[in-house]
Amino acid sequence: MKINKENQNLKQEAAWLKEFYETGNLEVLGKLYEPYMFLIFGLCLKYLKDTTKSEDAVMQIFESLIKKLRIHRVENFKPWLYTVARNHCLMQLRAKGKQSAVLFDESFMESETFLHPDSSEDDHEEQLQKMEKCIDQLNEEQRVCVRLFYLEEKCYKEISESTNYSMNQVKSYIQNGKRNLKICMDKTL
Amino acid sequence: MSKQYDIFYIQQYLEGRLSAKDMHQLERDALEDSMLQDAIEGFRQSKSINHKQLSLLQQRLESRIEAQHTEKNRFYFTAQRLTVASVAGVMLIVIGILFWMTNNPQTSNSDIKNSQARMEVHMQDKANATLESGFLLPKDGWENFNDYLSINGINISEGEEVRLYFEVKDNHPQNIRIISSGNRQISQELIRLLQEGPLWEGESGELKIKF
Numbered sequence: 001m002k003i004n005k006e007n008q009n010l011k012q013e014a015a016w017l018k019e020f021y022e023t024g025n026l027e028v029l030g031k032l033y034e035p036y037m038f039l040i041f042g043l044c045l046k047y048l049k050d051t052t053k054s055e056d057a058v059m060q061i062f063e064s065l066i067k068k069l070r071i072h073r074v075e076n077f078k079p080w081l082y083t084v085a086r087n088h089c090l091m092q093l094r095a096k097g098k099q100s101a102v103l104f105d106e107s108f109m110e111s112e113t114f115l116h117p118d119s120s121e122d123d124h125e126e127q128l129q130k131m132e133k134c135i136d137q138l139n140e141e142q143r144v145c146v147r148l149f150y151l152e153e154k155c156y157k158e159i160s161e162s163t164n165y166s167m168n169q170v171k172s173y174i175q176n177g178k179r180n181l182k183i184c185m186d187k188t189l
Numbered sequence: 190m191s192k193q194y195d196i197f198y199i200q201q202y203l204e205g206r207l208s209a210k211d212m213h214q215l216e217r218d219a220l221e222d223s224m225l226q227d228a229i230e231g232f233r234q235s236k237s238i239n240h241k242q243l244s245l246l247q248q249r250l251e252s253r254i255e256a257q258h259t260e261k262n263r264f265y266f267t268a269q270r271l272t273v274a275s276v277a278g279v280m281l282i283v284i285g286i287l288f289w290m291t292n293n294p295q296t297s298n299s300d301i302k303n304s305q306a307r308m309e310v311h312m313q314d315k316a317n318a319t320l321e322s323g324f325l326l327p328k329d330g331w332e333n334f335n336d337y338l339s340i341n342g343i344n345i346s347e348g349e350e351v352r353l354y355f356e357v358k359d360n361h362p363q364n365i366r367i368i369s370s371g372n373r374q375i376s377q378e379l380i381r382l383l384q385e386g387p388l389w390e391g392e393s394g395e396l397k398i399k400f
Binding site: 027029033034037038041042045046051054062081086150156171174175178 | 193195199209216224229230234239242247249250
């Protein structure tokens with residue numbers, strides 16, 4: 001069901017993108033952008049740490065979408081929007097000299113599907129064994145957190161409570177553990 | 190990729206009001222979705238989620254779209270006007286051509302009529318010879334003689350009047366004498382016309398020829 005809905009959303013977005021490319025109708029772009037607006041706002045809050053600036057940034061990002069979509073042929077809207085939004089915030093920070101930012105390549109799309117391998121049952125079994133091995137290779141904090149999170153399906157709060165790591169620590173252990181896992185899995189493939 | 194979460198759900202998450210299972214799911218989705226991850230972090234850092242801000246943002250987006258819309262409409266209208274204007278222009282030209290096409294044969298018709306009228310007028314104004322005295326008769330009739338004069342005396346300008354006398358011998362004009370004439374040239378021309386012209390009956394007489 002979830003997958004279906006996602007596919008539907010993706011299809012709808014692709015249709016809107018196509019329509020926008022054909023008509024340049026901002027109403028269509030608005031339909032594409034609006035569901036992400038609060039996420040973009042949150043993202044801007046994270047980088048800019050200022051409510052008013054973040055509000056403006058949300059609108060500026062919308063403006064830059066209009067310009068950029070004239071140039072770029074975008075297939076998958078959400079990852080692209082993410083890089084555009086993030087780059088916008090980083091540029092703003094860099095302009096203020098607060099931080100030297102490394103901009104994301106806007107054509108770059110992160111795809112992390114290794115935890116949902118699109119493969120048969122046999123492969124799945126194999127993958128699980130491989131993953132067990134890779135998890136064992138992680139450092140202790142990462143291993144503990146990754147196990148609790150992915151295998152026991154605990155939330156950050158629960159993990160934090162049971163390990164005495166802070167929520168942020170838990171999060172970064174999981175993020176880093178996940179990254180290392182992916183590297184390990186790719187290696188042994 | 191994650192399912193679409195809304196701001197209320199994230200707020201509930203941040204306030205710890207979701208079940209552990211739901212929190213886990215959101216966290217898991219956030220790990221797969223950098224945008225969601227960053228947004229959650231942003232909201233967590235700002236400590237509060239103001240829904241009013243978000244609805245204001247939505248309004249800003251709407252008015253931005255609206256602005257473009259009216260702009261586009263304006264553009265559309267000018268495009269529409271341009272279309273109307275060009276269509277009107279083309280129609281004007283077409284109508285003009287049609288007018289010209291329908292009127293031109295008429296004008297040429299009327300031209301012909303005019304020239305016909307002028308010809309008729311000319312014919313009416315053709316040379317006219319009348320017998321003043323004596324007995325003279327063109328063999329083919331006065332009408333034909335007048336025609337002959339009109340056609341062959343084309344060099345003689347209208348309005349000229351010549352009086353002359355001649356005798357007929359063997360149906361030919363002889364001893365042609367000019368009684369009165371505009372000038373010598375006309376006299377000579379007329380004598381030539383008579384000499385080379387149609388045959389006559391009668392004896393002698395005086396003619397008045399009016400061109």
